[in-house]
Amino acid sequence: MSEAVTQTLNIIKSNKLIAKYDKDARDIFGFWVYLMTDCVLFASLFAVFAVLRHNTYGGPGASLLFSMPYALVETIILLTSSFTCGLAVLSAQLKHNKRVLFWFIVTFALGASFLGLELNEFHNFIAMGDSWRRSGFLSSYFVLVATHGLHITLGLLWIAVMSVFVLKRGISDLVMKRIRMLSMFWHFLDVVWIFIFTIVYLFGAIRV
Amino acid sequence: MGLISIFANFWLGKLNLQALPPNAIQWFGAILMLSVPIGLALLLTVKKKWKWLYKEWLTTQDPKKIGVMYILVALAMLLRGGADVMFMKTQQSISVGHNMGILSASHFQQIVSAHGTIMIFFVAMGLMFGLINLIVPLQIGARDVAFPFLNATSFWLFFAGMILVNASLVLGDFAATGWLAYPPLSELRYSPTVGVDYWIWSLEIAGAGSLLAAINFLVTIFKMRVKGMNFMKMPMFVWSVLGSLMLVAFAFPILTVTLGLLALDRDLGTHFFTAGGGGNMMMYVNLIWAWGHPEVYILVLPGFGVFSEVVSTFARKRLFGYTSMVWAIGAIVLLSFLVWLHHFFTMGAGSDVNAFFGIMTMIIAIPTGVKIFNWLFTMYRGKIRLESPILWFIGFVVIFTIGGMAGVLLAVPPIDFQLHNSLFLVAHFHMMIVGGVLFADFAAITYWFPKIFGFKLNEKLGRFTFWCWLIGFLTSFIPLYILGFMGATRRLNHYSASLGWQQLFIVSAIGAAIIGLGVGAQILQFVVSIIQRKNNLDTTGDPWDGRSLEWSTPSPVPFYTFARLPHVTERDAFWVAKRQKVEDKRPYEDIAIPKNSPLSMVIALGAFLLGFGIVWHIWWLAVSGLLTIIATIIIRSMDEETEYVLKASDVERLDKQYRMQTKTRETKLAVEV
Ligand code: HEM
Numbered sequence A: 001m002s003e004a005v006t007q008t009l010n011i012i013k014s015n016k017l018i019a020k021y022d023k024d025a026r027d028i029f030g031f032w033v034y035l036m037t038d039c040v041l042f043a044s045l046f047a048v049f050a051v052l053r054h055n056t057y058g059g060p061g062a063s064l065l066f067s068m069p070y071a072l073v074e075t076i077i078l079l080t081s082s083f084t085c086g087l088a089v090l091s092a093q094l095k096h097n098k099r100v101l102f103w104f105i106v107t108f109a110l111g112a113s114f115l116g117l118e119l120n121e122f123h124n125f126i127a128m129g130d131s132w133r134r135s136g137f138l139s140s141y142f143v144l145v146a147t148h149g150l151h152i153t154l155g156l157l158w159i160a161v162m163s164v165f166v167l168k169r170g171i172s173d174l175v176m177k178r179i180r181m182l183s184m185f186w187h188f189l190d191v192v193w194i195f196i197f198t199i200v201y202l203f204g205a206i207r208v
Numbered sequence B: 001m002g003l004i005s006i007f008a009n010f011w012l013g014k015l016n017l018q019a020l021p022p023n024a025i026q027w028f029g030a031i032l033m034l035s036v037p038i039g040l041a042l043l044l045t046v047k048k049k050w051k052w053l054y055k056e057w058l059t060t061q062d063p064k065k066i067g068v069m070y071i072l073v074a075l076a077m078l079l080r081g082g083a084d085v086m087f088m089k090t091q092q093s094i095s096v097g098h099n100m101g102i103l104s105a106s107h108f109q110q111i112v113s114a115h116g117t118i119m120i121f122f123v124a125m126g127l128m129f130g131l132i133n134l135i136v137p138l139q140i141g142a143r144d145v146a147f148p149f150l151n152a153t154s155f156w157l158f159f160a161g162m163i164l165v166n167a168s169l170v171l172g173d174f175a176a177t178g179w180l181a182y183p184p185l186s187e188l189r190y191s192p193t194v195g196v197d198y199w200i201w202s203l204e205i206a207g208a209g210s211l212l213a214a215i216n217f218l219v220t221i222f223k224m225r226v227k228g229m230n231f232m233k234m235p236m237f238v239w240s241v242l243g244s245l246m247l248v249a250f251a252f253p254i255l256t257v258t259l260g261l262l263a264l265d266r267d268l269g270t271h272f273f274t275a276g277g278g279g280n281m282m283m284y285v286n287l288i289w290a291w292g293h294p295e296v297y298i299l300v301l302p303g304f305g306v307f308s309e310v311v312s313t314f315a316r317k318r319l320f321g322y323t324s325m326v327w328a329i330g331a332i333v334l335l336s337f338l339v340w341l342h343h344f345f346t347m348g349a350g351s352d353v354n355a356f357f358g359i360m361t362m363i364i365a366i367p368t369g370v371k372i373f374n375w376l377f378t379m380y381r382g383k384i385r386l387e388s389p390i391l392w393f394i395g396f397v398v399i400f401t402i403g404g405m406a407g408v409l410l411a412v413p414p415i416d417f418q419l420h421n422s423l424f425l426v427a428h429f430h431m432m433i434v435g436g437v438l439f440a441d442f443a444a445i446t447y448w449f450p451k452i453f454g455f456k457l458n459e460k461l462g463r464f465t466f467w468c469w470l471i472g473f474l475t476s477f478i479p480l481y482i483l484g485f486m487g488a489t490r491r492l493n494h495y496s497a498s499l500g501w502q503q504l505f506i507v508s509a510i511g512a513a514i515i516g517l518g519v520g521a522q523i524l525q526f527v528v529s530i531i532q533r534k535n536n537l538d539t540t541g542d543p544w545d546g547r548s549l550e551w552s553t554p555s556p557v558p559f560y561t562f563a564r565l566p567h568v569t570e571r572d573a574f575w576v577a578k579r580q581k582v583e584d585k586r587p588y589e590d591i592a593i594p595k596n597s598p599l600s601m602v603i604a605l606g607a608f609l610l611g612f613g614i615v616w617h618i619w620w621l622a623v624s625g626l627l628t629i630i631a632t633i634i635i636r637s638m639d640e641e642t643e644y645v646l647k648a649s650d651v652e653r654l655d656k657q658y659r660m661q662t663k664t665r666e667t668k669l670a671v672e673v
């Protein structure tokens, strides 16, 4: 092969690499943009909660309903799950398939316990007659927290699907990229929860 | 008996025979609506075109085709919205004194609400996303969008929302609450039928499509501009789209939440916006306008972009004040979120708050004015060709300026107290949206039609259409200003003869009829142009002596878009390149092209079932819809081979063939490799 042809081929090859790199960067950037729109969604729900916080309509208010220790346990569980999710990403970078699976299972278990606690709390309120039908305040509480819970549910589903991917296909570039996005999603939900913890539970308990 | 009703309740929810149209006029509407899909299906069967349709269109991931589909749906919806107008205008012209007209009050309100909803969400938004799909990748020198599958999914979600709105003609009714469905009227207590639910879910689904499309094109514009095109070298249309889509990304989640909460109020008994139970109705009004005001700029910004392209092309000059245009867009994007309260000055916010928002509103008129002057200065001393795209621009300037001045009047709170919710307001926003959005879209269709289809539209009929629209529009809406001053409120289905309004209403109806003539001419224009396309072929790829990259491709644009990616060093890249006459000697390269996939359609089908199921409380259907969506996404994620490769040698062969056939000027967008 002549010099020129090999040179051209090299250029084409490196172009392909660049193209692939570009594509991954694009996907991650797109996911950031999506997360930002999700932020706006939660911000709207927080605004709604702020407006309706005192509209208890004769029903119980925040200080009566919420138990700080309970919310704190939920918080710790979720924060830990974020940590284990981070460990999963690290193991994935090192291509330790088994460890990734292990940390995924731990993360899933923690996420599921969080969800269980949340549903249990809902159940207790509803059993006492304080469902979302009771007042504007309770409507906004239930919907804000449940929207977060719904996201967690989707996250769990995603973890499950990714585990199957790791098991069946190993950690290809594609799988790695998706694991990255999954962990971005999971951390994002953590941040949202911190806001929920502060604005809903903490401010509720100290009667701001 | 009990058992049967439980059975029916489970399988059909609230759906029963009473959901069918109650009277002759509504049957007429339903049959008219149904005749379109049935007619199309028959035609496809007779012509044996189903397979072609499926392979070439329904499963496509090509933004050029998706753009065409958006526009076709939007134009069909323009006819639907226009049919609504026929009923409304007839009613308002004759329903005076003892004559109650042809429509019941509730039916009239449904038609008005459907008209507004369809025109905004399915005409204006559809045309906008259609154009974005067609033109943005071409103008930034990209072969595709960032996420082709997501793009097709966005379109099909839009389509599903459209079907849901129109389903209300046949089964059940539509919201009789106006296009923004304020509570408490839109709450279950006062609107117990499925109308509001149809409204909510069609917008929720179409809105999700818009949001996904916005994410997609934001990434496309940020990350896929061709080498050399930095932000300040982007065509102005791309800038406008960028501004508009940033607004979509920030505003549409608010809409999603607002509609969702209203749905929860109606279906699960929450108290977000209810009159009792600790709900807050004003919160709805705030939320919906926190989306709604940005929405008007979402619609109009791409329109501004179109005019920027058209004006500089037809004046054969660089766009005047490019940088100031960019700043104006930035200012509009920012200010859009700071004026929402002007939509409810009258609802008791207090004079300090009203004053603030009044002033902000007047300020937003400034960047808008800057843009108008920039276009006029671009035309000044240009060699203007008065073809129909520029005619639409001139019509726009006239109408938009009148409407804008009316808007600034409305921005003064004491004046707004007189004119709020009157026909004066209706005239204001129609002047803005028809002048700024629809006229721009018509200009765009005329301008870019040859690029997409390879031949120009018939100019004579185009001009005739324009004059019908301009004269008809002014005749129809100037009387509304006067009626507004006289105290006529919006959504009026009956009034007393002693008010002396009837003549003006009749004049307005005549104006609408003239617009109708224009629409007829437009349809004729398409038909005639297709039949006589041999006379209007665009053999150069550059029929208007254009300035931006889309004109460097052959017309119609080949499926791989750019055989070789163009190289950009200047603003108006193609205009510059045409004068440099350098030959492109770079080698061709392999091109990855997304494969077709029916899964986008399946996701939208799931969304439709979900929406329809919730509207009628058919829960098994809603759940199956949701599961369909989730399962489809998972299935899609397992497919790693979503693209195929077009070999460089094939690209070369096709490109040479194409250029031979169409005699395209060899693109001179060369670079040293
Ligand atoms: C020149 C800048 C503008 C100003 C100062 C302005 C001002 C206003 C004001 C004060 C109102 C509320 C009036 C009332 O409800 O009593 C209003 C309503 C409206 N404007 Fe504008 N506007 C401007 C531009 C636009 C543009 C560019 C569009 C659309 C492309 C638009 C579309 C609308 C719509 C759709 C409504 C009312 C919708 C409804 O109540 O159903 N406006 N405008």
Ligand SMILES: [Cu+2]
Pocket: B292, B293, B296, B339, B340, B342, B343
């Ligand atoms: Cu506004």
